[in-house]
Amino acid sequence: GQNIDQPTEMTATEGAIVQINCTYQTSGFNGLFWYQQHAGEAPTFLSYNVLDGLEEKGRFSSFLSRSKGYSYLLLKELQMKDSASYLCAVSDSNYQLIWGAGTKLIIKP
Amino acid sequence: GAVVSQHPSWVICKSGTSVKIECRSLDFQATTMFWYRQFPKQSLMLMATSNEGSKATYEQGVEKDKFLINHASLTLSTLTVTSAHPEDSSFYICSARSGSENSPLHFGNGTRLTVT
Numbered sequence: 253g254q255n256i257d258q259p260t261e262m263t264a265t266e267g268a269i270v271q272i273n274c275t276y277q278t279s280g281f282n283g284l285f286w287y288q289q290h291a292g293e294a295p296t297f298l299s300y301n302v303l304d305g306l307e308e309k310g311r312f313s314s315f316l317s318r319s320k321g322y323s324y325l326l327l328k329e330l331q332m333k334d335s336a337s338y339l340c341a342v343s344d345s346n347y348q349l350i351w352g353a354g355t356k357l358i359i360k361p
Numbered sequence: 362g363a364v365v366s367q368h369p370s371w372v373i374c375k376s377g378t379s380v381k382i383e384c385r386s387l388d389f390q391a392t393t394m395f396w397y398r399q400f401p402k403q404s405l406m407l408m409a410t411s412n413e414g415s416k417a418t419y420e421q422g423v424e425k426d427k428f429l430i431n432h433a434s435l436t437l438s439t440l441t442v443t444s445a446h447p448e449d450s451s452f453y454i455c456s457a458r459s460g461s462e463n464s465p466l467h468f469g470n471g472t473r474l475t476v477t
Binding site for chain 2: 282283287292293294295296297300302320339347348349351352353354
């Protein structure tokens with residue numbers, strides 16, 4: 253079966269750095285997406301990785317290792333507004349998105 | 362950037378009635394739109410894939426006669442929840458891609474449905 257694993261909840265301090273991990277087992281791979289979802293709102297796109305390595309976009313970076321079936325989202329200089337759920341999703345061989353359950357990130361002052 | 366508009370944002374209806382949710386791509390054409398449902402503290406669950414000009418493809422366990430999908434144009438898809446029951450209360454979100462199959466999904470703002 254297809255499976256995406258990510259931690260249920262993480263807590264971090266304002267101004268710090270946090271890494272949210274995602275491991276996956278899917279039928280084929282056509283890329284991995286990270287989305288941010290604030291409570292009661294729809295997800296918004298953060299990043300896309302299809303090749304191994306690190307993609308940096310401002311305070312957010314995303315890493316992919318296809319051989320390990322592993323990705324992480326790195327958030328730097330955390331702000332209170334970063335409190336949200338972060339969803340990992342993998343595009344399988346049919347370009348169907350397989351979604352993780354999301355990681356709720358709590359930022360404390 | 363690509364914008365998906367969803368309406369209404371929230372709706373309260375009585376058990377047994379039907380509710381229609383609209384999803385529009387405002388600045389691009391979407392031959393395919395995706396309808397998701399999300400229960401509290403759970404991840405997105407794909408309900409169906411809406412195809413312009415043809416029948417929708419429903420995921421296993423989703424009743425096609427209960428969740429009617431119409432995709433009559435390249436910019437509009439509708440989801441009608443028929444004979445709604447309290448257990449249908451959920452957050453419904455539509456999405457679409459503005460590019461290739463590897464391009465990210467753009468989501469509507471979602472519709473919070475409460476069935477009393």
